[in-house]
Amino acid sequence: MRPVRSSRSAPGNRGPALPVTLRADVLASFVVFLVALPLCVGIAVASGVPAELGLVTGIVGGLVVGVLPGSSLQVSGPAAGLTVLVHEAVDTYGLAALGAVTVLAGLLQIGLGLLHLGRWFRAISLAVVQGMLAGIGLVIVLGQVYALADTAQPSGGVRKIAELPSLARSVASGGAPLTAFLVGAGTIAVLVLWPRLPGRFRVVPAPLAAVALSTAVVAVGDLNVAKVRVSGLLDAVDVPGTAAFGALGGLAAVGTVLAFALIASAESLFSAAAVDRMHDGPRTDYDKELLAQGVGNTVSGALGALPLTAVIVRSAANVQAGARTSASRVLHGVWLLLFAALLPGVLSVIPLTALAGVLVHAGGKLIPVKDLAPLWREHRGEALVLAATATCVLVTNLFEGVLFGLLLSVVKTAWDTSRLHIEVHTLTGGRLLATVTGNATFLRLPRILEQLESLPRDRPIELDLTGLRHLDHACRTALDGWAARHSVSGTEPVRVRLPTAL
Structure with missing residues (x-):
């Protein structure tokens, strides 16, 4: 035009x-x-x-x-x-x-x-x-x-x-x-x-x-x-x-x-x-x-x-x-x-x-029939939100379907933004260093605890959280609880390093 x-x-x-x-x-x-x-x-x-x-x-x-x-x-x-x-x-x-x-x-x-x-x-x-x-x-x-x-x-x-x-x-x-x-x-x-x-x-x-x-x-x-x-x-x-x-x-x-x-x-x-x-x-x-x-x-x-x-x-x-x-x-x-x-x-x-x-x-x-296949290949989570919203609109009603889609989209966004990476290194003297980076939210809490609880209890552990951009209350409480339990049963107390901003 x-x-x-x-x-x-x-x-x-x-x-x-x-x-x-x-x-x-x-x-x-x-x-x-x-x-x-x-x-x-x-x-x-x-x-x-x-x-x-x-x-x-x-x-x-x-x-x-x-x-x-x-x-x-x-x-x-x-x-x-x-x-x-x-x-x-x-x-x-x-x-x-x-x-x-x-x-x-x-x-x-x-x-x-x-x-x-x-x-x-x-x-x-x-x-x-x-x-x-x-x-x-x-x-x-x-x-x-x-x-x-x-x-x-x-x-x-x-x-x-x-x-x-x-x-x-x-x-x-x-x-x-x-x-x-x-x-x-x-x-x-x-x-x-x-x-x-x-x-x-x-x-x-x-x-x-x-x-x-x-x-x-x-x-x-x-x-x-x-x-x-x-x-x-x-x-x-x-x-x-x-x-x-x-x-x-x-x-x-x-x-x-x-x-x-x-x-x-x-x-x-x-x-x-x-x-x-x-x-x-x-x-x-x-x-x-x-x-x-x-x-x-x-x-x-x-x-x-x-x-x-x-x-x-x-x-x-x-x-x-x-x-x-x-x-x-x-x-x-x-x-x-x-x-x-x-x-x-x-x-x-x-x-x-x-x-x-x-x-x-x-x-x-x-x-959007033509858009579904490319969306599935490039943004699988978005495709799932689309399909779930459409299905909910079909089987319930428009209002409930849109609310469900918005809720699902928020959860997906929270999941995407709470990316987390855990690495375990062995230091001199057999000490273990567990480094956690990214965003620690309740959505990733099961994964964090599973990996930390799998660490051996007969070796000293240092938990480095200084690389975290965000640590919510649920994760902070759970990590404190894990450190307290491990300190009781381990060879020495767990040392936890927190970022100054948190």
């Missing part, structure tokens, strides 16, 4: 650069709108809420977040990464409480932004983030593969896996499930093959092309597949009342709000870091971006809509389409609003299986 140009006149130009910039932003906004439209609708349907709420969330992402400072080129809206969490919240607390959860999550994000904590989200282990996204991708794929066949998906990742043979038998038996599955599979095939077509075809974004072609096939063939239900934009908006907030008094609800806020924040700020690498314009202010996302979620929740995040698919489309300023993301919200107001009936002809195909493809892209 070329650098963002100044609005001043360049030598030799007849007029200011502003019209050029505006034209680029308008064209980019149409591309982002065409990418966002099927994703907004598909994510809403997959989350178990009316399709119109996905459009409302996309509109807020454009018109509200788009005008706020933070990141100038990334685009916000409903995210596939929150689909699982939203579905669980709707199942647990009801659709009416979804807006309340989103409002509270938005207010929490605003608080985090005001406390200047946005930059700290960049300190989260990349393996945990990739594991979280991989787990979300697995849950989306396993859930939406049932929607491909117009079949209700079972709850829980384990049941989704266990009932796959039953789904396969249902599809193989023919009839409506097979018809729907073929339409959905065709949608995925278009998404996979579309980037390989000549450039004149790729002017139309792949998700829009795939959904449009599947819709045309269903219409021409008069196929019996389920379609999106439409009730109208204003009918879908449901401002949460006191009863909706009152339903969130339990500890589990607090965990849900925290999960919404933290995961949406992390996804948005990691997306910002990725988008910044794609252009040479202004860099993201992470605290301001977190504030903008919080305001967006507060407004979206006040309308009873979905939580929003910055979305890398739309943001990448915006940059690649030549956007210069934040006007492109604001205008994409305008086009979504006009579509929802003037052409809502178009949604009712879209097959659900086509939207499921879009989400299966999106979920699959969240799983």
Whole structure:
């Protein structure tokens, strides 16, 4: 992408650069709108809420977040990464409480932004983030593969896996499930093959092309597949009342709000870091971006809509389409609003299986299949954290999976930093010198004691700890205990040399 140009006149130009910039932003906004439209609708349907709420969330992402400072080129809206969490919240607390959860999550994000904590989200282990996204991708794929066949998906990742043979038998038996599955599979095939077509075809974004072609096939063939239900934009908006907030008094609800806020924040700020690498314009202010996302979620929740995040698919489309300023993301919200107001009936002809195909493809892209083998060869511990996080997200839920991944990452880091080396040398007179270097923490305590306790008791021993960079309380106490025991049973007391800093 070329650098963002100044609005001043360049030598030799007849007029200011502003019209050029505006034209680029308008064209980019149409591309982002065409990418966002099927994703907004598909994510809403997959989350178990009316399709119109996905459009409302996309509109807020454009018109509200788009005008706020933070990141100038990334685009916000409903995210596939929150689909699982939203579905669980709707199942647990009801659709009416979804807006309340989103409002509270938005207010929490605003608080985090005001406390200047946005930059700290960049300190989260990349393996945990990739594991979280991989787990979300697995849950989306396993859930939406049932929607491909117009079949209700079972709850829980384990049941989704266990009932796959039953789904396969249902599809193989023919009839409506097979018809729907073929339409959905065709949608995925278009998404996979579309980037390989000549450039004149790729002017139309792949998700829009795939959904449009599947819709045309269903219409021409008069196929019996389920379609999106439409009730109208204003009918879908449901401002949460006191009863909706009152339903969130339990500890589990607090965990849900925290999960919404933290995961949406992390996804948005990691997306910002990725988008910044794609252009040479202004860099993201992470605290301001977190504030903008919080305001967006507060407004979206006040309308009873979905939580929003910055979305890398739309943001990448915006940059690649030549956007210069934040006007492109604001205008994409305008086009979504006009579509929802003037052409809502178009949604009712879209097959659900086509939207499921879009989400299966999106979920699959969240799983870093190509990165796993190199990561395993070069950073085996990081690969284990990634796999464990993804597995935990799949078998439990998103919040618990991420917490487990963070805990595992902390333990791994502590283990890596507590590297320890013990050497035993024989000095003149038969005296043994045990030298311990590195970081002595409780994680390495079993190894230290095993090696020291294996030393002979009939020879004088000197324990040199001056090479330690860190000696925690557990190790200090254990080493003092070992020295006392060895001194009683040995030929003479153990001499211990400690570093002056410790």
